[in-house]
Ligand SMILES: Nc1ncnc2c1ncn2[C@@H]1O[C@H](COP(=O)(O)OP(=O)(O)O)[C@@H](O)[C@H]1O
């Protein structure tokens with residue numbers, strides 16, 4: 221059985237001439253213990269897709285199943301329970317509660333989940349994530365990486381089936397980002413949980429079982445993708461192309477191409493995705 | 494109660510508040526209409542908010558109030574207190590223009606006097622106080638909820654129901670009101686201590702039922718206040734939490 225199953229999911233914001241189709245006819249299945257990475261430019265519908273998968277947003281069309289249970293038509297009163305029991309959320313901006321300590325932030329999630337021993341369970345999960353000495357710190361006193369690990373602990377404390385992460389490394393420097401990526405891998409491989417990640421971050425590709433490319437609300441063929449050698453963004457083989465020593469280079473913008481032409485020696489390689 | 498229990502010749506017993514107000518003590522002399530009397534005793538609880546009472550001998554009272562058209566009370570001490578009811582009834586019937594009461598009956602009438610004249614005022618003040626308190630607590634809870642609206646949204650996104658969020662707000666309102674209650678009781682204690690010293694007419698009396706009522710009203714206030722931001726909380730769209 222699939223942990224997550226999206227079938228012909230479509231999301232349209234607004235009506236009439238101003239309507240935006242953020243997600244268009246998406247099919248997606250995520251197996252138990254699988255790490256799926258969705259990449260794509262900003263505005264391509266990644267967050268919208270993740271919100272629909274997490275039972276936070278209703279799709280305009282299509283169906284969403286979690287562990288085989290159709291949640292598409294559940295009401296606002298029924299959905300919180302589904303989210304609480306099945307899904308762990310990790311956000312780009314951490315979204316910890318500022319006036320609560322690391323422990324309390326995780327404890328409140330456990331309490332919502334009906335855990336009788338919420339504080340104990342929260343401390344356990346935080347310790348596993350290496351935050352044993354930071355339990356009583358407020359988020360303001362934690363580093364970005366520590367904050368995201370608290371958020372991971374919060375996502376895991378109710379033992380969900382699937383963890384959904386929206387740009388989990390975007391607000392972190394590369395070392396902290398790497399730490400978080402390794403934690404996500406552990407969640408899937410050691411605890412056999414499904415992980416669906418939405419990100420620009422190329423490093424996440426190394427741990428992903430599957431990488432999907434979303435553009436204009438639709439999945440695209442990944443073979444056509446390349447990395448801009450200057451900014452490192454994943455882009456389509458398209459407009460900004462430059463031939464250098466018989467090699468093709470592609471860029472996200474004229475700016476990056478200009479930068480490349482000016483300092484060719486600094487950018488020896490480009491890789492095809 | 495200090496000094497003599499009942500007044501002798503040329504003496505008067507006054508109440509404590511009257512004494513304090515006029516800076517008098519046992520042995521001092523006061524002039525009641527045209528006659529000078531010596532204070533022989535001070536009673537504890539005779540002042541019914543705005544009426545002062547003095548006790549003196551009947552002969553003296555007769556002399557003082559003879560030609561005046563004023564209402565007076567005469568205290569009758571019985572050799573056999575068990576006969577009070579019969580005697581009171583008899584006095585009532587036999588003498589025109591007076592009413593006779595037993596001690597208990599009289600005390601009850603005094604009580605009713607207070608109840609009828611002052612309780613409505615105090616009740617209005619209490620209601621205004623309660624409403625003011627409820628509005629202040631409501632606004633405080635409302636603004637603090639608005640300040641944290643995103644955090645409530647986060648909790649909602651991870652799976653909190655509106656009901657659970659309401660209880661979180663209620664808990665905060667209870668803390669807020671609890672601290673207010675303790676501060677209020679402390680303040681009441683200070684104010685009454687000072688006030689009874691400075692303004693002698695004020696007398697403070699507390700009992701358990703008053704405390705219970707105050708606690709119950711505070712609870713009610715917290716619950717009412719928690720309903721103020723409830724619409725805002727149930728209106729949060731958890732999808733906004735992904736937007737940074
Ligand atoms: N609540 C909304 N109302 C209207 N348009 C929205 C809303 N959320 C997203 N969109 C639009 O949908 C598209 C996809 O947005 P999003 O899913 O946030 O993309 P991504 O996460 O890939 O950057 C964008 O064009 C965005 O402007």
Ligand SMILES: [Mg+2]
Pocket residue numbers: 266267268
């Ligand atoms: Mg996004």
